[in-house]
Amino acid sequence: MTPRLRVAPSPTGLLHVGTARAALFNWLYARRHGGVFIVRVDDTDRQRSTADFETRILEALRWLGVDWDEGVEVGGPHGAYRQSGRYDRYREVAAQLLEGETAYRCFCSPEELAQRRKEAQRAGRPPGYDGRCRSLKAREAKRRQQAGENHVVRFAMPRPGVTIFEDMVRGEVRFDHEVIDDFVILRSDGSPTYHLASTVDDVDYRITHVARGEDILPSTPRHIQITRAMSAPEPVYAHLPLLHGQDGRKLSKRHGATDVGEYRLRGILAEALFNYLSLLGWSIGPEATIFSPQEAVESFDLADVSSSPAVFDPVKLEWMNGEYIRNHISAAEFSVRARPYAERHLGVPLSDAEWQQAVPVLPLVQERVKLLSEVGPQLSFLLEAGIEYHERSWRKVMRAQTVEPVLSEALSALGQLGEWRTETIEETLRGLLARLEVSARRGLQPIRVAVTGSSISPPLFESLAALGRERTLQRLEGARARLSR
């Protein structure tokens, strides 16, 4: 049987890295086994779901390199793959369950429920629904329903009973129905809850493997019971370890960036995020850290996924990103990818000619950045008309006695330089420093600050070569003038 897997984001926010990782693992498994990967949208929370979030989630998934064979936007044999369009189907299933008496109408008001929950808690009983309406006679329920009385539909958990299943990552898991209340499947407004909609979709879409976050492990017996009540085959479940923040709690907004788009904006490469995320709870082998999606596909198995939670470490992600920037994309590719980040940093689009100025130093920048967003700051001395002196840099290097003579000599020597090339510039400046008996370290830094505005920049000679003689001389002049202020 062809494996069919899915990821089901809720468009109530942007793509969370946890959801992205779940998508990745499902995708890897599907690709590994020649299966079908599906993206459906779980938008039963009508209050918080938006079309904009949905668009951006799908965009982020594609950016990450996760494509899907069936689902929203690409279609397939099962319709639109969006829960909001399937309410009739969920109501139909609810009606069948009602018919088969595996579900019942509950007329308890939210106020009553809250009241009884409080009492139960005080008495040390479980706080879930007490099952009061379960014993209502069918005729009585029918009458009240037809009288227009507000009600929900609840699933009748088999009692007594226990649900046992084999989780692909955790092994055998069992839940006694004692601790699972008769949960709502249809709200009073007729809309389905997550438990119903998700389960019906998994059944209808013939999902064979459900790999999702461990946070829904306690809900799984509910889903299994609904599936059985529908007389449908049960999928295999795999509950993935949660992603945690540095404090050991479930990764959330307060830990910093949690959505994929934010990492993209910072200049994380999709390849790096893909690689990093796949290493959270899984490993491709004892030694390998950097690997391609293709390699991951070749050895991935849900059964190899770890069962303990993983702390999401942005520092390691950035290291890996630097690794990808340096060693896994070409200079040409780097130029293309870095440009939008540089433009955003400058706040204006660049013409091709303007960007062309940066090309000679780009490979040097490529070696030194961990994030694409660092490219702008590294290049601004080249791409902006004027420069601003970084105060701390200035104070640190421009106060020495040797600075004035170095700048003056450089000004005249570079002014007379025949051919403006990296090599000739280097030769000239080194010769000059030798004559003045100033070390490279002490002599080159003032020139760097004078010309780039900062003590941190790409290598100096290449930078001057790219900047051109005219602007170099202007800046040396400007810095010398500023010295005497």
Added chain:
RNA sequence: GGCCCCGUCGUCCAGCGGCCUAGGACGCCGGCCUUUCAAGCCGGUAACGCGGGUUCGAAUCCCGUCGGGGCUACCA
């Protein structure tokens, strides 16, 4: 509180009864290189939560304990 899951360096992973004096990666520390910053290279730091068993032998199996996390909605 109840139920469930989890427990190897600070972090991510390897380990699936003897290859373990526990391996790799990030980080951190030190050194080399060096025009700054990076990168690179070399070296170092650091863990099987604890207690019982089982076994000739346990990080690996079992029990307990402690610790952490998740769930406990007409949210998903």
